[in-house]
Structures are given as C-alpha cells and as structure tokens.
Amino acid sequence: MKNIAIMGYGTIGSGVAEVLERNKEVIAKKAGDMVGVKYVLDLREFPGDPMEDKIVHDFSIIEKDPEVSMVIETMGGLNPAYPFVKASLKAGKHVATSNKALVAAYGTELLEIAREHHVNFFFEASVGGGIPIIRPIYTSLAGEEIEEITGILNGTTNFILTKMAKAGESFESALREAQALGYAERNPEADVEGHDTCRKIAILTAMATGHEVSYEHIYTEGITRITDVDFRYAEAMGTSVKLFGSSRIQGGNVHAFVAPVMIGKDHPLYSVDDVYNGILVKGNMLGTSMFYGSGAGKLPTASAVVADIVEALKAFDHHVEMGWDRENLTISPIDSFSFRCFVRVKGIAEKRIKEVEEVFGKVDVVELDHMDEFAVLTKAMTEEEYRLKAKQLPGIRQRIRAEFETV
Amino acid sequence: MKNIAIMGYGTIGSGVAEVLERNKEVIAKKAGDMVGVKYVLDLREFPGDPMEDKIVHDFSIIEKDPEVSMVIETMGGLNPAYPFVKASLKAGKHVATSNKALVAAYGTELLEIAREHHVNFFFEASVGGGIPIIRPIYTSLAGEEIEEITGILNGTTNFILTKMAKAGESFESALREAQALGYAERNPEADVEGHDTCRKIAILTAMATGHEVSYEHIYTEGITRITDVDFRYAEAMGTSVKLFGSSRIQGGNVHAFVAPVMIGKDHPLYSVDDVYNGILVKGNMLGTSMFYGSGAGKLPTASAVVADIVEALKAFDHHVEMGWDRENLTISPIDSFSFRCFVRVKGIAEKRIKEVEEVFGKVDVVELDHMDEFAVLTKAMTEEEYRLKAKQLPGIRQRIRAEFETV
Structure with a gap:
C-alpha cells in the first residue's frame, strides 16, 4: 500500500x-x-x-x-x-x-x-x-522541435464566446449565464481578462522550450471587448472568435500572446465549443496535432x-x-508579430473604402444590412504597423486579430 | 553516445x-x-x-x-x-x-x-x-476505466471518403486519385477492406483492457460498398460517413468492429478529413478526449x-x-450490438412508408429529387434484429450503421 x-x-x-x-x-x-x-x-x-x-x-x-x-x-x-x-x-x-x-x-x-x-x-x-498535454509534450513529442502551441485553454471564456456565437447573446448576458451555471466565478476577472489562459500558455511554453517563462512577459488581452456585433460579422463570414493562448517558436525567437482571434472553419480549433478545451501543437517533424477534451470539471x-x-x-x-531550467526565456514583444486584422469602421463602405485602402492597402470588405458601419479584413501586418496605421483612420470601432487564408 | x-x-x-x-x-x-x-x-x-x-x-x-x-x-x-x-x-x-x-x-x-x-x-x-495515442493510454489515462475507443485510423480510406463527400466522386475515381497521389497502394485491399484499421483497433483495445486481442475476432467491413449516392443523402442530412475502428467496453463486455458509420456534425470525429486520423477515447472519469493529427507520412x-x-x-x-497480458479478451459478437440504420429503399416514400414502418417501426424519411428510391433512418436496433427485419422488406439497396441523435 x-x-x-x-x-x-x-x-x-x-x-x-x-x-x-x-x-x-x-x-x-x-x-x-x-x-x-x-x-x-x-x-x-x-x-x-x-x-x-x-x-x-x-x-x-x-x-x-x-x-x-x-x-x-x-x-x-x-x-x-x-x-x-x-x-x-x-x-x-x-x-x-x-x-x-x-x-x-x-x-x-x-x-x-x-x-x-x-x-x-x-x-x-x-x-x-483532463486533456493529456504536459506529459505528451515531454514524452510523445520528445523528438520534436516544437514550433507552435495554440490552445483554447479556458472553459469559462469558451462557453461565453460559444453562447455569443450560437445564440447571438451579448457578452454580459453570456457571462451571467456562465455564472448561473457555476462555470464562471462571481468575480470573473481571472477568466475573462485572460489571466488564467496566460498562466497556462506560460507553462506550456516553458515545457516546449525547456526554459523558464515569466508569465508577466506575455501580452494578455481578454474577451470583454468582444461584442454580439462582432459575431454577426463572424457569422456572415463563416468564421468564429476564440480566446487563444499561443506561442510561436521560430529560430530562437518566441512570440507568445493571449488574445481573441478570429479563425475560419478549417482551423483545427474552430469546432472546440462550450466548456471544452483544445490544444494544437505543431512540431517540425510531426506537423500539426490536436488534443481535445474536458478542460475543467x-x-x-x-x-x-x-x-x-x-x-x-x-x-x-x-x-x-x-x-x-532556470534560464529565463526571452519573449519577443508582440509589436513584431504579424496578424491579419478584422476591423470595423464607422460609415458606409462605398464612401470610405478608398480612404481605408489608402491606410491598410487592399482589404476584403464585409457589410451587414442596416448598419451605420462596415468591416474590412486586412492583409497580415505587425502589431506596430497596425497601431501606426489605425491612427490615420478615424472611426475604427473594433479590431480583432485574424488567422485565416480566405473569407 | x-x-x-x-x-x-x-x-x-x-x-x-x-x-x-x-x-x-x-x-x-x-x-x-x-x-x-x-x-x-x-x-x-x-x-x-x-x-x-x-x-x-x-x-x-x-x-x-x-x-x-x-x-x-x-x-x-x-x-x-x-x-x-x-x-x-x-x-x-x-x-x-x-x-x-x-x-x-x-x-x-x-x-x-x-x-x-x-x-x-x-x-x-x-x-x-504521429498522433500520440499508445503512450497516453498507459500514462495519461492510467487512472481511467476506458469505456470507448473510436478512431479514424486509416488515412487512405479517409482520403477516399473525404473526396467522395466533398467532390461528389465515386469510390472508384477517389481510389484512383489516392493511388495517383501515392496514398493508396496498387493493391489497396488492406486499406479499403478495413484490415489495416482492424489491426490498429485490436492493438488499441488490448492497450485499453490490458488483455490480448485476436484481431481475427473483430467484425471488419471496408468501404468498397459506399457509393456517391450515399453521400448525396449524407449531404442533404448534414452527416458524413467515416470508416471507424471502434471498441465499446462496458461491464466486462467488449464490442469491437470496423465499419463505415454515418455520423453528424456534433461528433468529435466529423471534421477529421483527408489523410488525417482522429482517435476518440472515453474514460469513466475523464469523459471524452480526442487526439488528432497526421496518421501516416x-x-x-x-x-x-x-x-x-x-x-x-x-x-x-x-x-x-x-x-x-496473455489472457485472450472475449470480443462479443457484433450481432448483440445496436446501431441506428441508414437504409436506402427502392420505390417512392409516400407509397412504401407504411410497409417500411411495419418492419422497422417509426423512421425518419429522407428524399432526394429525381430518384427512384428514398432513404430512412431507423431507431437503434441490434445487428441481429436488423438482419431479421431487413429480410421482410424487399428492395433494400444499402444499409449504413449510423450514430447520431437527430437528423
């Protein structure tokens, strides 16, 4: 015994x-x-x-x-x-x-x-x-250079985002429902502001690289600014918005972030809904693997x-x-990382598109009926580039990082 | 060294x-x-x-x-x-x-x-x-009574079925394409008849139960009888057909089979396409986990x-x-296992539905335009029950086992 x-x-x-x-x-x-x-x-x-x-x-x-x-x-x-x-x-x-x-x-x-x-x-x-992930990283992936780990790592926020996507609910109403079901705490900050996801991606990044990661160095943005209007565009485009914790490891350079990301149907994490978690791991020999299951409970x-x-x-x-080990991993600033951007702009697309493209270059336009705004999807640009460009365009109502090829 | x-x-x-x-x-x-x-x-x-x-x-x-x-x-x-x-x-x-x-x-x-x-x-x-599965079973799931393992375990057949589903191809034409791309061998029998999947689910079942499994005892049916017409119905219903290797373990009773199964969009293996593999594991404490990745290459x-x-x-x-260990696991005969059945019947639904329901009980009917046949989806029944009932109904063109709640 x-x-x-x-x-x-x-x-x-x-x-x-x-x-x-x-x-x-x-x-x-x-x-x-x-x-x-x-x-x-x-x-x-x-x-x-x-x-x-x-x-x-x-x-x-x-x-x-x-x-x-x-x-x-x-x-x-x-x-x-x-x-x-x-x-x-x-x-x-x-x-x-x-x-x-x-x-x-x-x-x-x-x-x-x-x-x-x-x-x-x-x-x-x-x-x-309950998803096996720590142990597979140090055993099953022992022969791999891990290039990416991206996960939906927090069941509470994934439940909220799923409710917003599938039932058209507002953030506030989906949060209240999550609280009523016991999925979210009375003070939901650790979940909805991304702090929980941040600690988890820090642990996964340390496992993947073999070096200490200070979670305070990871850019962290929660889901409180995502609205039901964003999901109306997402539905029209066949996309969804998920809270990602992600690390991209390339040639000694490590980018890590926590943020809502708009993804398409072909992304392996697209159909990870409700309180489930999903974790994608990309190895240089293995290609992409995905682990899915009950992230809490x-x-x-x-x-x-x-x-x-x-x-x-x-x-x-x-x-x-x-x-x-004790060697503290340098996390590259998010400013140098590139995303496409989903951007909602005030006004009428027809009238403003020239102005928008002068700032962002060629974009895809998405319009909904009866709106005093429209959305565009830019090409990939660094965070820094986006920030500088966005300053030149009045009337931006929202920006969500996006990772997919075509709409 | x-x-x-x-x-x-x-x-x-x-x-x-x-x-x-x-x-x-x-x-x-x-x-x-x-x-x-x-x-x-x-x-x-x-x-x-x-x-x-x-x-x-x-x-x-x-x-x-x-x-x-x-x-x-x-x-x-x-x-x-x-x-x-x-x-x-x-x-x-x-x-x-x-x-x-x-x-x-x-x-x-x-x-x-x-x-x-x-x-x-x-x-x-x-x-x-490349999917970590053997090691997770004996390490990460060490504390679990495993109740089910169901996998898309053969990339060749999954590629063929995906081509049939997405491009409307016939089995023969999808197989030729798989051969041209090097995914299928000149003699594709081991893949398309399910023998490869059978050996893999035998290994997984032995790992899950701790006892020897004779793969010859596992009911094995391949995909050669699946047609483009089946996929037209599947598309109309929002379902798909996948080749499953599966074991269901309940109270010392083990059912194992290899067969094409029709599944709905909410099944975790629904979006495992092309040459990818996916393996679902259900534990009595863990609930459902899923592992996804490159099944070959x-x-x-x-x-x-x-x-x-x-x-x-x-x-x-x-x-x-x-x-x-050496103790040979008894695999229960598939006759005692229950599935819903997708059944294509010759004739016109309106005229024959009464006859069909006299045989199978209440069914859901699916009709396509311009066909001299229709399809029904039965309630769950054992294989034996199905076989006996099917004899009473002339004009059955196809039967595919189905696992989903609603159409």
Whole structure:
C-alpha cells in the first residue's frame, strides 16, 4: 500500500479521492500497488464524508509522516500552497498539483527541489484539465522541435464566446449565464481578462522550450471587448472568435500572446465549443496535432492528477526528468508579430473604402444590412504597423486579430 | 553516445534517420545522451546516401554487437520482422516498431520477452502515425476505466471518403486519385477492406483492457460498398460517413468492429478529413478526449518512433510496464450490438412508408429529387434484429450503421 495525502478538500481534491476509490483496481494494477489516502488537509471538518476520519488541520503531520509517499496539492492560490509543496518535496515526497498559479509562479524552483531530492513534481492537471498535454509534450513529442502551441485553454471564456456565437447573446448576458451555471466565478476577472489562459500558455511554453517563462512577459488581452456585433460579422463570414493562448517558436525567437482571434472553419480549433478545451501543437517533424477534451470539471481534472500519482508511484524511486531550467526565456514583444486584422469602421463602405485602402492597402470588405458601419479584413501586418496605421483612420470601432487564408 | 540499428531503410526507416539527424540536439537533451545510428539493415545498397557506410545485409551483425542498445524495426510484414525483433529482445536490446501487423500478431509474446529481459518493446508508431495515442493510454489515462475507443485510423480510406463527400466522386475515381497521389497502394485491399484499421483497433483495445486481442475476432467491413449516392443523402442530412475502428467496453463486455458509420456534425470525429486520423477515447472519469493529427507520412510516423527511442534510452535500465497480458479478451459478437440504420429503399416514400414502418417501426424519411428510391433512418436496433427485419422488406439497396441523435 502506498499512502498519499490530499491538501485541500474542495472540488478537485474530493474528485481525486473519488477517482482513487472508484477506479482503485485499475489504479493498483497500473501503479503496482494499492493507493490509499492517509490524510486530507483542510481547515474545515467534513462530518459524514468518507474522508471524515482522515481530515487533519496541521500540515506538519503530513510533512513528518514517513509513510506518506506523495502529496496532492489542490488548494489553489500561492499561500500556503507554495510553502507546503516546497516542504513536501524537501521531505522526499512526490508532489502532484492542479494549481496553475503555483506552477507558473514557482515552477522553476519546485522542479529544481524535486530534482535535488530525487522525487517528482508533476502538474498535468494544471493545464487543459483532463486533456493529456504536459506529459505528451515531454514524452510523445520528445523528438520534436516544437514550433507552435495554440490552445483554447479556458472553459469559462469558451462557453461565453460559444453562447455569443450560437445564440447571438451579448457578452454580459453570456457571462451571467456562465455564472448561473457555476462555470464562471462571481468575480470573473481571472477568466475573462485572460489571466488564467496566460498562466497556462506560460507553462506550456516553458515545457516546449525547456526554459523558464515569466508569465508577466506575455501580452494578455481578454474577451470583454468582444461584442454580439462582432459575431454577426463572424457569422456572415463563416468564421468564429476564440480566446487563444499561443506561442510561436521560430529560430530562437518566441512570440507568445493571449488574445481573441478570429479563425475560419478549417482551423483545427474552430469546432472546440462550450466548456471544452483544445490544444494544437505543431512540431517540425510531426506537423500539426490536436488534443481535445474536458478542460475543467471535477472528475476530468482529478483524473489527470491520478495519472500523475500513478506515474510517480509506479517508478517509486525514479525521478522523471521533465520541465524546464532556470534560464529565463526571452519573449519577443508582440509589436513584431504579424496578424491579419478584422476591423470595423464607422460609415458606409462605398464612401470610405478608398480612404481605408489608402491606410491598410487592399482589404476584403464585409457589410451587414442596416448598419451605420462596415468591416474590412486586412492583409497580415505587425502589431506596430497596425497601431501606426489605425491612427490615420478615424472611426475604427473594433479590431480583432485574424488567422485565416480566405473569407 | 547510444547506438541504435534501423532494420528496413524504406520510407519510415529513412525518416527515423532523418529525424535523429535534424533534431539531434533536442533528442540528446531529452535522452540524456547523443543517439547515433550504427547499422542500417537492408537488402539494398544506398550509394550516395548519408547512411551508405552503415548498410549491412546480415542481421547477426546487429544481434551480436553489444554496442547496439536499441533496434528499430521498420521493415513491415511478419517475416523476417518477427524473428529479428524476437532475437533483438532476447539479446537484451530495446525495440521500437512501426509495424502494426507484427504487434497485432505477436505483440503478446514480444511484450513477455521484453519483460523477461528487462528491456522495452515499444510501438507508438504502429497506430495513428504521429498522433500520440499508445503512450497516453498507459500514462495519461492510467487512472481511467476506458469505456470507448473510436478512431479514424486509416488515412487512405479517409482520403477516399473525404473526396467522395466533398467532390461528389465515386469510390472508384477517389481510389484512383489516392493511388495517383501515392496514398493508396496498387493493391489497396488492406486499406479499403478495413484490415489495416482492424489491426490498429485490436492493438488499441488490448492497450485499453490490458488483455490480448485476436484481431481475427473483430467484425471488419471496408468501404468498397459506399457509393456517391450515399453521400448525396449524407449531404442533404448534414452527416458524413467515416470508416471507424471502434471498441465499446462496458461491464466486462467488449464490442469491437470496423465499419463505415454515418455520423453528424456534433461528433468529435466529423471534421477529421483527408489523410488525417482522429482517435476518440472515453474514460469513466475523464469523459471524452480526442487526439488528432497526421496518421501516416514519413516524418510524423518517424517522430513517433523517435519518441519511443528517447523513452527507452533515457531510462536505459528501466523496463516500462505497459501493454497487455496473455489472457485472450472475449470480443462479443457484433450481432448483440445496436446501431441506428441508414437504409436506402427502392420505390417512392409516400407509397412504401407504411410497409417500411411495419418492419422497422417509426423512421425518419429522407428524399432526394429525381430518384427512384428514398432513404430512412431507423431507431437503434441490434445487428441481429436488423438482419431479421431487413429480410421482410424487399428492395433494400444499402444499409449504413449510423450514430447520431437527430437528423
């Protein structure tokens, strides 16, 4: 029997206990031994819960118990998750976490401590919920130079954008619906402003390059400025708007950003709807792969944690080399990155098109009925170019970065 | 430096040499050592090729050289691949293969020999080309009871079906095009009759259940009876027809089949087109995941082989427990499995619908203009039920299994 401790008995933590119980036979077979929960650390009591007897309030009980082989961190936040995880690794215990904030902020240090103490620090569940992505990057794609990772990494914003696209809802109304269904928090900022996606793409970029990524260096723009009018144009064009976290790696140059992007039907992420996540990975030999699944949710996320538990416990004395080193990756400024632009302009296309093309060059025009505006789709230009040009054109109401060949 | 030998210098074998050379730095970093090709076994000579000096014609040179840590089998077929792989494992060398026929026929024995000799027998490239699927099943999904694996596993047939769907081509003309492009062989039977898909779903089913699967027990039907007329109905209904290899695992009961299936737009595999592959995996905790990518091709497949090389060489003395045991899995007969059925019937719907519904119960009717026939979509029924009922209805021209809720 291998004993683990779960820190934080919320949604994910209780999900881990549930998966371990419901699938205990297959897990024992894969891990080579039964896996039992010895302690659950939480401030609360859980009378009547199957874990009732295992609840402890003092981390040092876990830290000092040599029978605890592995600690599962599902508390979220940085404090006390960070000191507790650090102490667990130093005590020679494997750690698995679902906490993207922790991994994005302290991953480098925690990976180093794990290496020094010959244990594992795993975080499959921190990105893409139940979608296998961290492990495929360091195993299945081990022979690849990764050139691009682009993901729909946040289920809440993808639900909101899907509602806006399919039901014509406004951002505010779609957000309220997401909150009513429990998909969005009362304070939705971390999701809708792109901060959650930013931490996830930072972790994926560090995995892909092998170097530390400071998430603060990644240009991040959320979805709060996307409107139902944008989606009326998108529908007319057969396109959609998705919140991307993306890294493009070319010749030592890394561009990374979080922003809404307009894509066409032929994009592999086009049909990733609702709370689902999708992650596209482009390798120099492999071409494009795509991973799709439940990006959040109690049991899918818990299942990813359990995969980490099995990997750590089956090769008990084996440190799995993965992650990244201390060298901080330079992220190129977004100013030098190129996109096509979807731009909505006040006025009548017929009257203003000459003026628009004098600024942006040849564009494709999209008009809707009964509007006092029109939209154009420019050729690709750098962010800097766009900013300079846009200043010369009065009446721009919206600009969304676009990635597709033809309308 | 770790030395490997490549057996078979065809498309995949030369691809492996190319990936090892082009990505040598990232591979050395991940494997913890440089990886060099010491021998290439082939009957032919390759004057002017970078591997020219490494060509050998005698397997025993590889077998007897203690410097060769790992053997890559990319010859295809069973003979001499089978005896050579067996001898390599017995000589204490790791083996990776891209050969699905070998794995489907002799996987059980080769996995046992690998275990006994504490080496690894890996075969990521045997299913789904470059798509990571074998490894995710035994690592990322280690905590799951897998309930379903359904895949578009053969690029050739998917290319043909895509041409038929998008360009209205007949089967014969789409097949000729696939042959002209080199996607289909002169003798296309293994692809179009579903034999290739059958071996792949057998391997995936064995991975998912941990037990040996005899591919001969899997009901297998190819795409040769699918016509352009079927696709005209599919277009009218907003559906498509794909060749599925599928296993459904429920309470110890395993149904497996290879057959064309009509699916709707909401199916995760609906938009897997051309030579791409897609594999859907349903776990009891995880829900549905989908893996998408290049199912064939020189470099993507070689990249999957290189991932096996890195995993074997980085944990050099470490046997990775994976695969299946000797217990032969009972595959339930397809007769007891249920599908909805798309059925084309001779005559005029208005006149014959009463007769059709007396046989099949309530159906949805689909009519095209200027046809001497119509189609219906039945409720779900077992294969056996369908067969018995179909006998009572004269003039059935086609039946395609269907999996979708509404038309």
